[in-house]
Amino acid sequence: MIVGFIGFGEVSSTISNILSRNGIQTVTVVKGRSEKTNIRAIKSDVQIIDSYDALVKGSDVVISANSPANALNVAKKVSKLMDNGIYIDLNNVSPDTTLKMSQLFEKPQETLPKIEEKHSFFKKQEDVDMRNMFVDGAIIGKVSNDSTTILFSGQRSGDLAILNNYGLNIMIVSNKPGDVSTLKTLRSLYTKGVSAVLMEAYEASKEIGMVDQLFEILSLTEGETFEEKSKSRIRNSYKNSNRKVEEMDEALEFLDKISPKGKKNFMTKAARDKFNDVK
């Protein structure tokens, strides 16, 4: 199996390193990318090639992990080039954008190549609906952690379970593209809301010189690792507040769509305002 990466940031390089360590060939293109990305790729076992065209046509699985802003454009280009295999989007995009990407890959059954595999890895079975090659994925937890879980949804996501044999920790959520993106957004309502709450409690305790005491008292019920984990969350929230504002904006858009009329999403709105306030 050959896995091609579009974008070779932290997410791609971590996954690529795990896969190549476990015997899978990985490829990427770094032409025109930052020096940092180039160095990262050189230090990896990834094969550096010159053309995205070759990457898409030569890979069994193409993974897009670049930036939310580029996700849709990359999907557009790849969907035109790709006639087989699986396209995974790992970018942190909204359920809406995910569905747009998925639609790009909805090709009529008859245009698909007649069974001959480029590589024998994914044995086609009669009952597999091959129409949509799009799979949306989400990494749960820290990406640098080897035991991190990756969720997949989409018609061909089941095929990706095989990656569990190659060092990854895959969970198949459903065969409906967009489910993982939705789940990730729901999750962020909790995780980012808690980060914003933590910031506010931390700021208040700092104001009166009781930061240590606050963490000590919370650790009594929240567990021994609470202080360390929370402080890392708080630091991260201040550092990435710009990105978090954008993510909360997307979450609010999603909530507006699914909420009954008149429902106010107080906490998510406040978390957005909180991150915006410390920008």
Added chain:
Amino acid sequence: MIVGFIGFGEVSSTISNILSRNGIQTVTVVKGRSEKTNIRAIKSDVQIIDSYDALVKGSDVVISANSPANALNVAKKVSKLMDNGIYIDLNNVSPDTTLKMSQLFEKPQETLPKIEEKHSFFKKQEDVDMRNMFVDGAIIGKVSNDSTTILFSGQRSGDLAILNNYGLNIMIVSNKPGDVSTLKTLRSLYTKGVSAVLMEAYEASKEIGMVDQLFEILSLTEGETFEEKSKSRIRNSYKNSNRKVEEMDEALEFLDKISPKGKKNFMTKAARDKFNDVK
């Protein structure tokens, strides 16, 4: 040592049962109280007496655990009757109210009785400043749990560490009355904020039929007990939303006092609105 309880609800009866199981005499007054309280007292080993006057004068430690609304009035009455011992307020009141109560017990040194102890439990030491008998306490975690930690602050709180020998789990925070109340308020910024965030994430996931998936995905990073604990928090938040609104109002008052001018406490305000919205 004799410990007298003013109010014999869940908090008092739990502590009373632990103490009497460990050899300490406890007393209370249930005259005029609800049938439920009367039955609870009868089923306990607590000694039921007829007069608050006798309770205050006959106890080494008086614990007030009735309701936030009554806390200040009870403290007023007891401060007039009490001339020795320790008065503990365990009610869920604001740092401001706590300081008001503490002031009631600020008596000039010379009016204190001349050393003869009613009971020999608390040996007076020369260097102990006896002026203020007031101690504020807070129970961290579920009150029904034997291993629950009780925090104390106040000039005589150090004397209460002895209760660790009688089945309780005491932590002395400082000798400054109000510190525990402040810490409890800071803690509630986190715990109640998280409850409100949980409610919102839960409501959104319910809207699209993904409640189970949300908890499953969150449990991956938040731990195995997350689902159970969170669901209990959510249930509790809906059930006690009235009380939570009052508590958040007090927390906001506190934040207004300590925050720099112009600082908006987004999350705490939103939590208040959230609890208010589901009342």
